[in-house]
Amino acid sequence: MDAEYDVIxxxxxxxxxxxxxxxxxxxLKTLLVERSGVPGEKVVSGLVIPIYGFLFxxxxxxxxxxxxxxxxxxxxxxxxxxxxxFFTDHTLWVPKPITVGYSAYCKPFCTWLADRAVESGAELRxxxxxxxxxxxxxxxxxxxTDKGERLGSxxxxxxxxxxxxxxxxxxxxxxxxxxxxxxxxxxxxxxxxADVDRVFGNSMEFFHxxxxxxxxxxxxxxxxxxxxxxxxxxxxxxGQFLVTRGETPNAAKLLREYFDNFxxxxxxxxQDIAPKVKLRSVLWDVCPIYAGLLEETRGMPIYGDGMxxxxxxxGFEASAFxxxxxxxxxxxxxAARVAIDAVKKGDSSKAALKAYKDxxxxxxxxxxxxxxxxxxxxxxxxLTKDYSQFKRKIRDHWGIGAFRYSNMGGPCLxxxxxxxxxxxxxxxxxxxxxxxxxxxxxxxxxxRLSTD
Amino acid sequence: xxxxxxxxxxxxxxxxxxxxVTIDEAKCTACANCVRVCLGGCYELAGKKARIKxxxxxxxCGACWYVCTDGAITFSxxxxxxxxxxxxx
Numbered sequence: 001m002d003a004e005y006d007v008i009x010x011x012x013x014x015x016x017x018x019x020x021x022x023x024x025x026x027x028l029k030t031l032l033v034e035r036s037g038v039p040g041e042k043v044v045s046g047l048v049i050p051i052y053g054f055l056f057x058x059x060x061x062x063x064x065x066x067x068x069x070x071x072x073x074x075x076x077x078x079x080x081x082x083x084x085x086f087f088t089d090h091t092l093w094v095p096k097p098i099t100v101g102y103s104a105y106c107k108p109f110c111t112w113l114a115d116r117a118v119e120s121g122a123e124l125r126x127x128x129x130x131x132x133x134x135x136x137x138x139x140x141x142x143x144x145t146d147k148g149e150r151l152g153s154x155x156x157x158x159x160x161x162x163x164x165x166x167x168x169x170x171x172x173x174x175x176x177x178x179x180x181x182x183x184x185x186x187x188x189x190x191x192x193x194a195d196v197d198r199v200f201g202n203s204m205e206f207f208h209x210x211x212x213x214x215x216x217x218x219x220x221x222x223x224x225x226x227x228x229x230x231x232x233x234x235x236x237x238x239g240q241f242l243v244t245r246g247e248t249p250n251a252a253k254l255l256r257e258y259f260d261n262f263x264x265x266x267x268x269x270x271q272d273i274a275p276k277v278k279l280r281s282v283l284w285d286v287c288p289i290y291a292g293l294l295e296e297t298r299g300m301p302i303y304g305d306g307m308x309x310x311x312x313x314x315g316f317e318a319s320a321f322x323x324x325x326x327x328x329x330x331x332x333x334x335a336a337r338v339a340i341d342a343v344k345k346g347d348s349s350k351a352a353l354k355a356y357k358d359x360x361x362x363x364x365x366x367x368x369x370x371x372x373x374x375x376x377x378x379x380x381x382x383l384t385k386d387y388s389q390f391k392r393k394i395r396d397h398w399g400i401g402a403f404r405y406s407n408m409g410g411p412c413l414x415x416x417x418x419x420x421x422x423x424x425x426x427x428x429x430x431x432x433x434x435x436x437x438x439x440x441x442x443x444x445x446x447x448r449l450s451t452d
Numbered sequence: 453x454x455x456x457x458x459x460x461x462x463x464x465x466x467x468x469x470x471x472x473v474t475i476d477e478a479k480c481t482a483c484a485n486c487v488r489v490c491l492g493g494c495y496e497l498a499g500k501k502a503r504i505k506x507x508x509x510x511x512x513c514g515a516c517w518y519v520c521t522d523g524a525i526t527f528s529x530x531x532x533x534x535x536x537x538x539x540x541x
Contacts, residue, residue, distance in 0.1 A: 037466070037533045042512065044541035106541045127533030146531040163514040165528060178518040183489060188462060188540040248485040248519050255491065281462020281540035284491045285513045 001134075001142065001152040005031045006343045007336075008143055008153035009122075010130045010166055012039035013106075015311035015328030016159035017113035017122075018058050022336030024122035028343055031151065032114065032122050033143070035129040038451055040110025043161075044285035046186040046228045046235040047109075048072050048101040048204055050318070052365060052408065053326030054437075055430055056415040058333055062433050066112045067446040068102040069230035071438055073202040075100065075402075077394045079387070080209040083265040087391050091400035096202065097438035103204075103230050108449060115450045130160075133170045133307075139349075140170050140306035155339040155348045156307045159332065162288050164313035172304045176315065178242035180291045182322065184223055185255040185284040186237030189277035193232045199272050200229045207262065208394055210385060215262040217254070218244060220379035223322050225262055231444070234277065239322070242286070255284075289322050291315025292370025303357055305350045308335040318369035319376065320397065320407075327366050334359045364414040374398070374407065454537075457509055460492075462540045469507065469530035473516065477501050479524035486516040486525060511536050 009020040012034035020032040036042040054062055074093030078085045094100060118124050125145075132144040133156065142152040143166070158166045162181070167173040191199075205227040211218045216225050216238050223239035238258055240251045263269050291297040292315060302314045310316070311328030318327060338356040342348040360366050374397040381390055395401055403409045419426045440446055454464040473494075475486075480501045487495040487502060492509035495502055495516065502524070512535055517527035529535075 035529050035532050036537060038537075040541070041537040041539065042535070042541075044511065044513075044538065105539070107539055129529045129532040131528070163512070163517070163527065163529075175518060178521075181515070181518050183491070183513065183515050185491060242489060242515060242519050248483075248488055250488040251515070252487075252489060252491045252493070279461060281538060282460050283463065283538060283541055284511055285541075286515050286518065 002149045004152040005029045006153070007031070007155045007157060007339050008033065008151060009157040009159055010143065011159035011161060011313070012114045012124065013043050013110055013159060013161055013311065013328070014113065014325045015332040016157070017110065017117040018329050018332035019157050019159060019310060019336045020117040020122040021060065021120045022333065023339055024117060024120040026340040028340060030122040032117055032124045033128050033130050033145070034114070034124065034126045037127050038107060038111060039114040039126065040107035043106035043110055044186070044283045045106055046226065046237040047106060047325070048103045048228050049325045050101045050321060050323055051099055052412055052415070053329050054102065054433065056365070056419065057326060057329035059429070060116055061329070062429060064116070065436070065440055065447045067108040067449070068104050068437060068441060070103045071096065071099040071202055071441055072101045072103060072204050072229070073099050075398060076203050076205040077398055078205065078207050079390055079394060080207055080213050080215060080266065081387065083213065085266070085268060086387070089391070089395045089399040091395055092398065092402055097434040099434065102437065103228050105230070111449050111451055112447060118450070130166055133166055135170070138305055140304060154306070154343050157335050157339060158307060158309045158313050159311050159328070160313045162286055162312045164309070167307070167309045167313060170304060170307055172301045172307065172309065174300065176288050176291055177294060177296045178248070180288050180294050180297050180315070181242045181286050182222060182239040182289045183242055183251050183255070183284065183286050184237055184239030185259070185282070186235050187259070187279060188281040188283070189234050189236070190280050191232065191234050191277045195276040196229055196232065196234060199276070200227065200234070204228050206398065207266070208390070211382065214258065215266070216258050217241065219381050220376055221245065225258065233280065287322060287324060288312055288315045288317050289319050290376065291317060292367070293319060293373065293376060302360065303350065303353045306348050308339060308353060308356050310335045316366055316370055318372060320369070320372040320374040327369060330363050330366055331360060334363065364411040364418070368411045460509060463511070463536055463538050465508070465536050466534045468534040471507070472528050472530045472535070473504060473507060473510065474526050475502055475504060476524045476526070479522045481522050483522065485519035485521070489515040489519050
């Protein structure tokens with residue numbers, strides 16, 4: 001071995017730095033490996049991170065000043081029929097400074113997270129691709145980098161994202177089935193802050209439609225067209241599953257067509273938005289939205305001898321939201337706790353690491369969100385074409401109904417109860433977070449980044 | 453050195469990524485799934501096989517790899533610090 005570590009974390013996206021910081025805080029010799037030159041510059045996501053990640057995830061994020069783009073206080077759901085907005089649901093809102101989430105660009109946010117890991121004593125190696133695992137018998141003992149270095153670990157944490165390679169090389173997982181994977185495309189438009197404030201305010205907006213409107217994938221087979229709002233920009237985007245009604249669609253053509261049809265017909269775009277925006281970037285990526293709902297992927301291992309798999313690499317994407325960040329944070333926290341225990345006890349065998357699987361299962365959010373069938377349920381509407389049911393489902397699934405116990409209300413109450421039992425003062429930390437994050441946004445003032 | 457593309461504003465590609473996606477011709481059945489899902493237009497059909505035209509517009513999403521049910525496409529990460537990068541993801 002060229003170097004030995006207690007823990008090697010592969011991938012400095014949203015989950016990896018959290019796991020690395022935790023392990024470094026516990027005094028473990030920790031290495032965080034990232035293939036891009038700067039953390040987050042290969043992460044693509046139109047991103048509003050749901051609030052439950054901030055409230056119930058790592059306390060250093062909750063108590064810190066990460067670079068957010070815009071606090072999001074409400075969700076506007078619109079249904080399009082015959083090329084026009086036919087129905088608007090605006091029942092999901094909270095009074096400011098409370099929010100339902102915060103939008104963010106991935107590069108500054110992931111850099112901020114990686115900075116915290118480094119501050120805690122983790123070693124960060126950017127521009128380094130982990131190309132293979134080192135196996136000894138059936139045990140994972142470290143990684144091989146693209147420079148040929150052999151780096152040893154007692155515990156390897158794979159935070160390699162959707163297209164994770166290491167857990168496949170380790171023989172633990174197979175690539176996700178394409179039925180679970182959504183290909184999404186997004187457009188980054190510059191827009192004056194005053195215009196974003198006026199046109200969207202602190203809202204994000206969704207446009208739902210039946211397939212004949214041709215502004216999005218068939219319901220339940222992709223992300224309906226969304227507008228995520230940032231400080232001085234907006235991120236419209238949409239997605240299509242790689243297998244849709246049993247076939248591989250011409251997604252490359254369709255995604256562009258849907259967007260062109262939307263911008264060509266919907267007055268909201270043509271009048272309120274288009275005159276005020278300038279295209280800055282076009283991007284796309286894939287994410288494992290239905291991994292928790294499909295038989296083939298649900299049972300895939302998330303740990304092995306000497307190895308733990310977290311975040312999107314483990315398929316932990318919230319299927320109703322298409323957001324993996326909170327689950328990346330929760331699973332990173334759990335993985336670090338288990339890794340620290342394993343290193344301290346000198347036993348990182350599969351049996352010792354089983355606690356990771358048990359704790360992931362017991363987490364109020366991970367299992368609940370990856371098996372959340374709200375988006376999947378929209379497939380039923382395709383058969384009925386019933387617009388009154390359409391309106392009801394939108395309100396129940398992504399309007400006010402999102403607060404219901406069986407949706408996100410239950411997991412949130414469970415997490416609140418659990419945390420308040422451990423420390424009742426956590427309530428003050430939550431309130432302080434809302435006011436501090438809001439003030440940071442108003443002042444456009446966040447922690448300095450190592451890249452500034 | 454970083455390269456840009458007029459088709460895809462706001463994206464840069466750092467040289468040196470090499471051939472990180474490959475097709476095993478013997479396994480390819482020309483189903484064209486890769487052609488259909490690649491937003492970068494990296495693939496084309498040449499005769500009875502899919503062929504990589506160019507990885508110039510590749511954003512390393514791996515969609516081609518997921519839909520290749522023949523197992524003909526291999527996908528690996530480009531070497532550290534190379535390939536696509538963006539400030540707007």
